[in-house]
Amino acid sequence: MKIHLSFLFMIIMAVLLLSACGQKGIENPLDYPVNDFSAVTEENIPFEKKNLDGKIWVADFIFTNCADVCPPMTANMTKLQKMVADEELKNVEFVSFSVDPTIDTPEILSAYAKNFGLNTDNWTFLTGYSQEFIETYARETFKTLVKKPQEGNQVIHQTYFFLVGPDSKVKKIYDGYKEVPYDEMLDDIKALQ
Numbered sequence: 001m002k003i004h005l006s007f008l009f010m011i012i013m014a015v016l017l018l019s020a021c022g023q024k025g026i027e028n029p030l031d032y033p034v035n036d037f038s039a040v041t042e043e044n045i046p047f048e049k050k051n052l053d054g055k056i057w058v059a060d061f062i063f064t065n066c067a068d069v070c071p072p073m074t075a076n077m078t079k080l081q082k083m084v085a086d087e088e089l090k091n092v093e094f095v096s097f098s099v100d101p102t103i104d105t106p107e108i109l110s111a112y113a114k115n116f117g118l119n120t121d122n123w124t125f126l127t128g129y130s131q132e133f134i135e136t137y138a139r140e141t142f143k144t145l146v147k148k149p150q151e152g153n154q155v156i157h158q159t160y161f162f163l164v165g166p167d168s169k170v171k172k173i174y175d176g177y178k179e180v181p182y183d184e185m186l187d188d189i190k191a192l193q
Contacts, residue, residue, distance in 0.1 A: 025165075026191050032170040035141045039097075040128035042109035047126060049168065056192045057093040058185070059162045060176050061138055061146055063100035064112040069159050069177050076180045077161065078118045083182060085119070089189055091166070094123035099134055099146045099155045101127045142170060161185070165192050 036049045060077060062070040077094060084092050098104035104112075109125040129137075131148050138146040138157070147156045159177035162170050163185065172188055174181055 026163075026171050026188050029165070029169070029171040030173070032141065032143060034164055034168045034170060035137065037126075037133075037137060038129070039126040040106055042106050042113055042120065042125040042127075044106040047124060052093060052095070052164070053168060054166050055091050055093050056166055056189055057095055057164045058189075059095045059097065059142070059164060060160065061097050061099045061134075061142075061144065061157045063098050063155050063157075064104050064108050065100060065153055067154060072178075073159055073161075073176045074112075074116050074118070076176055077123075078116055080161070080180075080182060080185060081119060081123060083186055084189065087186060087190075089186075089193060091193070092122065092189060096123070096125045097134060097138070098125065098127040099138070099157045100148065100153075101129055101131060101134060103153075142173075163188055163192075 034049060039047050041047045058077070058080065060073055062073055064070070074096070077096070081094055098109060104125075104127045106127060109127055113120055113123070113125055135146045135148070138144045142160075142162050144158045144160060144162075145156065146158075149156065159175065161174045161176035161180075163172045163174070165171045171192065174185055
């Protein structure tokens with residue numbers, strides 16, 4: 001019995017299409033591994049990377065004394081947090097690393113969070129590490145710049161949001177300041193559920 005080549009081709013294509021339908025995740029993820037860290041929260045509670053293991057999380061780098069980009073970034077993250085809640089997406093956390101840990105004490109971070117009226121049930125603000133640590137950690141783990149200059153009080157940092165999957169790997173990077181792709185971020189979070 002001979003099988004026509006075109007029929008065989010159709011069977012192979014159908015198998016490939018069906019197997020692709022069941023795949024979860026993000027297309028072409030960055031997959032940067034997230035290194036361990038040790039910090040304290042805005043409530044002065046010890047917090048480590050293992051607190052986020054198995055969860056989807058969105059991270060950014062901010063500081064409370066920031067004169068320009070951090071307030072809009074925090075407002076944008078607040079909007080994303082609300083969209084995630086409205087979509088009833090579970091197991092999603094938000095993490096803001098302070099890039100000025102000597103100034104940003106837990107008390108100051110707590111006041112900053114309250115000022116934005118955001119939900120700290122699944123949003124953690126982190127501090128309690130050295131300036132050298134956060135600069136190195138941002139560069140090595142998230143491939144982003146953090147640098148406190150010798151003069152002045154404005155820390156140099158980039159304005160990205162970082163999506164981390166349940167496997168503790170950075171999946172994607174987005175603009176967190178001006179052209180925030182909310183719908184794309186929501187779709188990517190859903191793809192990791």
